[in-house]
Amino acid sequence: MRAFDVIRAWGRILAGQRPSLSIEVTRECPLRCPGCYAYGPNHLGGGTTLRELSDFKGQRLVDGVLDVVNRYRPLHLSLVGGDPLVRYRELETLVPVLIRRGIHVQIVTSAFRALPAAWARTKNLNVAVSIDGLPAENNVRRPPATYERILENIAGQHVTVHCTITGQMMKQDRYLERFLQFWSPRAEIRRIWFSIFTPQEGDDVPEMLTRQERRRVVSELLDLRQRYPKLDMRKGVIEAFNAPPSSPDQCVFAQTTQTISADLRTSIQPCQFGGQPDCASCGCFASMGCAAVANHRLFGWLPIGPIFWASRRFGQASPFRTAVPEPAVEFRILQ
C-alpha cells in the first residue's frame, strides 16, 4: 500500500467511515463447497439465507452497485458472491468505471468460467482465485472449478491464488509446500495467499484445525516464504495467525470494511463471514494483514494500532461524521 493510500484511508476513518467495501454481487454460485460461510444459515443474521435473497442482473445490477459505491465511497472494493463471475457481463461494464474512479478493485472467484481477457491488462484490479488445496481435495470440494478448468480459465491472466487451509490438508505431509510447488512456477500466477478455515462459534467440522496444526501452519509458512517468493505474506501477517483478534470490536479488518449482500441493502455483520464467527480461530488473510499493519511500528517506535483506534473513536464521535446516504436508485427485483 502506498503512503498516499494510507493517508486517504486515515482521512476516511477520521470522518467516521470505512475505507473498504465488500459487495456480494450475486446470490448465485455453481459450486457447493463444504464449509462455505456465504450459504450458512446465519450468514445474514438468521432467517433469510443468501440463496433466498433477491438479487439483480443486467443494468439494474450495474446501477445498484454504483449506487452503493457512491454512498460508501470506498478506496478498496471487493466484489464477491456467490461467485461474481456468474455476472461476468455486468462486471465487464463495472470494473473499468470503478477503476477510473480511483478505486482498487478485487474480484474473488473460483474461476469456474474464463476470466475476461481485458482483466489481464487492467491496473488496480486484483483477481483472487480461490483454490482449496491440491487436485485430490479441490476437485472433490469445488466442482466444476477443477484444476483442469481453472488452468484453462486463467490462461493469459495474472491472478492471485488464494487457498484456505483446512484440517484435512494439515493431516497430510508437506501439503503447503506441495501446493506452492504446483502453483508458483506458473506464469499466470502473480502471488499466492493462504487463509486458515474460520469456523462459526460452536462448529465442529473437519475443516477446523487443531491448535497444534495451526502452529504448524505458522512455522511452515515462515519457512516457505523465504523459498517461494510468490508466497506474498509478510512475516508479521503469518505471525498474526498466532494471535487473532479476540472479538469483532478488536478486529481492524471488521472495523474498516463494510459488507453488503446481494440485495444491495443488507449489511453483513460483524464481518464478511456473517453469523457468529469464532474470532479466536479466525484465519482470514485480510484480517491478519490488517492486524499486522496495526502491530507495525512506524520508524521502529511509533505503534500504528493505538493511532488507528484513537482515530476510529474520534471518527465515530465526531460531529462532522459523514452519514451514509440512503439508496438513490429505485431497485426492481428481477428474480
Ligand code: SF4
Ligand atoms: S465458490 Fe465460494 S460462494 Fe461458491 S460455494 Fe464455494 S465457498 Fe461458497
Ligand code: SF4
Ligand atoms: S472472524 Fe476474523 S475477520 Fe471476522 S471479526 Fe472475527 S477476527 Fe475479524
